[in-house]
Amino acid sequence: MINVAVLGFGTVGSGVVELIEMNQAHITAKLENQLNVKYILDIRDFPDSPYKDKFVKDFSVIENDPDIKVVAEVIGGATFAYDYTVRALKAGKSVVTSNKELVAQKGYELLQLAKEHNVNYFFEASVGGGIPLIRPMHRCMAANEVTEVYGILNGTTNFILTKMIEENMPFAEALKTAQELGYAEADPTADVEGIDACRKICILSSLAFGHHVYPKDVYAEGISKISLDDVAIADENGYAIKLIGQAENYGSKIKAMVSPALVPHTSLLSSVKDVFNSVLMRGNAVGDVFLCGRGAGKLPTASAVVADILDAAKHFEFLKGWGWQDEVANRVLSQEELDFSWYLRVENTREELLAQYPDADVVFDENGVIAAITKVENNGEHQKKQKNLKVLSAIRVLQL
């Protein structure tokens, strides 16, 4: 029997316990052993839970129990979760997690610590929920240099944008619907402003390009300023507006950023709807690999956490080599150093716009408002030009 401890009994934690019970026969066959949740750590009381005998409040019970070989940290945040993860790794236990905040902030340190203590630290559920991403990138594309990564990494914003695109629902109303359905939190800032997606593109960039990329260095812009006008004009011209995390390897420098973007309808990314997440990875041998699935939710996320538990349980004595080196200072290019094509909606005449952008493709021109898509150009130059226009909205156009 393999004994595990689950830290945190929220949505994901209760999903992990439920899934281990629901698919017990299948899991036992895969593991060739029984998987038993011995402890559930939570500060709250659950007197009516069928698992009430498993609850503990003191982490040292888990830390000091040699029976526990694998700990699933699904608390979230970077305070308690960090402390418990460090202690578990130091106690020689493998840790698996869905905690993108912790991996994005402390991934390098925790991967190093795991290595020192000859245990594994897995985080498949931290990006893309149930979508297999970390292993496909690290193992299946192992023979490739991953050159680019593009992703719809946040289900809440993708749900809101889908409502805006398909039902012509304004942002505020779509956000409210998302909150009512439990897809968005009461304080939606982390989702809506791109903070959550930023953590995830940090993890993917770190894994793809080999050095830790920290959120502090990554430009993140959310979707709260997207208007229905822009959504409609984009759609008519063959684009869907999506919140895109993107990363590209230029050798000594990299791009890593999150922003809304016009995604051409010819890309599968534009067809990813509702709370689904997806990632397009580009390898120098395999070309484009596209993965899509549920990026959040109780059982989809638990699916990835339990897969990590099974992998950790099968590899007690075998260190998986995934991870990355420490950060390289000044490696992430600033917005000014990058090249973009912009979609611009401006309160100007066609002549005023074309004076700044002679090559722009004007896609809308009514009542003194004009929209255009510019050629790709250095973004520092763009900023200068845009200062000479009355910009109503400016959204990057994804170049795939």
Add this chain to the structure above:
Amino acid sequence: MINVAVLGFGTVGSGVVELIEMNQAHITAKLENQLNVKYILDIRDFPDSPYKDKFVKDFSVIENDPDIKVVAEVIGGATFAYDYTVRALKAGKSVVTSNKELVAQKGYELLQLAKEHNVNYFFEASVGGGIPLIRPMHRCMAANEVTEVYGILNGTTNFILTKMIEENMPFAEALKTAQELGYAEADPTADVEGIDACRKICILSSLAFGHHVYPKDVYAEGISKISLDDVAIADENGYAIKLIGQAENYGSKIKAMVSPALVPHTSLLSSVKDVFNSVLMRGNAVGDVFLCGRGAGKLPTASAVVADILDAAKHFEFLKGWGWQDEVANRVLSQEELDFSWYLRVENTREELLAQYPDADVVFDENGVIAAITKVENNGEHQKKQKNLKVLSAIRVLQL
């Protein structure tokens, strides 16, 4: 240094050797060791090849060299490839392969043999070329019961169908274009008649549902009878015609089959174009996971083969548990036992059609030709009804 032998220097074999050289620094870092192609086995001579010193014609050289721990079998077919695979496994060497014919026909036997000799037999490249499929299904979805699998598993036929859909090019001309571009062979039977896709759905079904499914038990129908009329009517009604491998687990019985099908435009599968392959896997926890990428070609396929080589090289002493049990007799349901919705184009009056199918949705009615989409019903019943009609074409409608 890890020494490997590559069996077969055709498209995939030369791609494997090229890729190991091209991404040498990256591969060395991943493996924490150097990867060296010590032998290339081919019956042909390559006097001008930069690798000419590596060529051997006699497999026993490889078999008897204790330096060789991993053999990449990319010969194809089930004669020499089978013999060499058996001998390599018996000699204690792990084998990786892109050979879907061999895995579909002898997978169970070879996986057993590998286990007996404490080595690995990997076949990531046998389905979906470079797309990560085998590991995502087996490892990342390990906590799930995989209930259904749907796939565009053959790039040649998907290229032909894309030409038919987007350029209104008749089948024969699209096939000729595919042959000119090197996407179809001189004898295109295995691709066009669904034989290749059948082998792949056999492999996916075996892995997903735990028992070997042999091609002899699996219904396979190709695309040679698809007409431009059907492609156009389907498109106008919200469907793309695709060659679909599908499998579903009903417990003691399973569905496993290949046929053309109308795929609704709302499914990502309908957007997969040209030589791309894709697979939709449905798990009872994670829900739908969709994967897409290049299903064939030199470097994409080599990408999967070399990833398997790296995994095998990292796991000499560690048996990966993937595989399946022997077949269960009579487990695959016949076409008569399944339920389908059909798209029918018939030379009948509306009344004659509706006499057989009162609930059918008539989608085309001109000049004595009528097309309709029927409700889902047992296929034995369908066959009786269709005998009473002058059927011009009959294509299943995918129920996702």
